[in-house]
Amino acid sequence: MTDRPNVLVPIQILEGESIPEGVPGLLANAHVVLLGYHVIPDQTAPGQARMQFEERATQRLEEFEEMLEEAGATVETRLVFTHDGQTTIDRMIYEHDCIAALVPKATGPPEDVLVAxxxxxxxxxxxxxxxGLFRETGVAVTLFHLAAEDETDEDVQTLLDGVADRLVELGMDERAIRTRIGRGTDPKQAIADAADEYDAIVMGESDPSIATFVFGMRAKQVAERFxxxxxxxxxxxxxxESDGNPGEDSSDEPQ
Structure with a gap:
């Protein structure tokens, strides 16, 4: 039995952001850490902002929580007023042991997912x-690797077959797993081009900074193209880092 993966879903709760269409279905088998956050000016105390905006922000957060739970996800919510949104996201990923974070955008019912x-x-x-997300759902996953110049198709296929074997060990139906090899010099563009045929992308972080990768230039470039x-x-x-904080921010205590 595969445990529900902890997935952080950050929403700028007072900036008009919401849970896009299709995301609840995508995360139906996840344990979602739903972070509603609001970035405040340096001169504003987080406690002051909470007094002013907490009721409206909490109401929106509860609406999003209900949407996710109705789809099947388990959800815990956090509301944070902060001077540094990226550091807050970074901290929440660590504090809640999130194995993944979502860059939320609209999608249809998930049927085909690209795994880079x-x-x-x-x-x-x-x-x-x-x-954890797609076992026994009928969703097809395509394992995609952009080959380096010195990698042969046989080398890449061995890598992808190893990932496929691990997925089967974790309960995936081998008939739902496909493989695909790409060639090119721009990984972001190659992933984005390949992803045009799919409902969502799963990709691994490679940058030492969690927040930079998820919401910084690399992920932003992929998300803008997909x-x-x-x-x-x-x-x-x-x-x-196991006993320390990945970074301090000026957030008030999340609730």
């Missing part, structure tokens, strides 16, 4: 997310 496999690092974590949601599987937390 960039190398052997993090492959097991990617497999755990994919199997209309659907992107699930970014987080790197394993380094041992050196």
């Amino acid at each position: 496999v960039r190398g052997t690092v993090g492959v097991d974590r990617i497999a755990r997310v994919v199997a 209309l659907g949601p992107v699930i970014v599987v987080q790197r394993e937390r380094p041992e050196a």
Whole structure:
């Protein structure tokens, strides 16, 4: 039995962002950490902002929570007023042991998902997310790797077959797993081009900064070139960070 993967879904709760169409179905088998956050000016105290906006923000957060739960997800919510949105996201990923974070965009009912496999690092974590979300759902997953110049198709196929075997071990139907090899020099464009045929992308984080990858330039570039949601599987937390905070922000305590 595959456990529900913890997936962070950050929403700028007072900036008009919402849960896009199709996302609840995509995360039906996840444990969602739903983060409603609002970035406030440096001169504004988080407690002051909470007093002013908490009721409206909480109401919206509860509406989104209900949407996700109706689709089948388990949900815990956090509401944070902060001076640094990225650091808050970073901290929430660590505090709630989220294996993935979602760049939320609208999609149809998930039927075909592209899984970008960039190398052997993090492959097991990617497999755990994919199997946890899509095992026994009828969703087809395509394992995609952009080959380097010195990689043969046989080398890449061996890598992808290994990921497929791990997915089967985790309960995926092997008939729902496909493989695809790409060639090119721009990984972001190659992934985005390949993803045009799919409802969502699952891709591994490679940048040391979680927040930068999820909401910074790399993920932003992929998301801008692709209309659907992107699930970014987080790197394993380094041992050196296991007892410390990944970064301090000026948030009030989440509720």
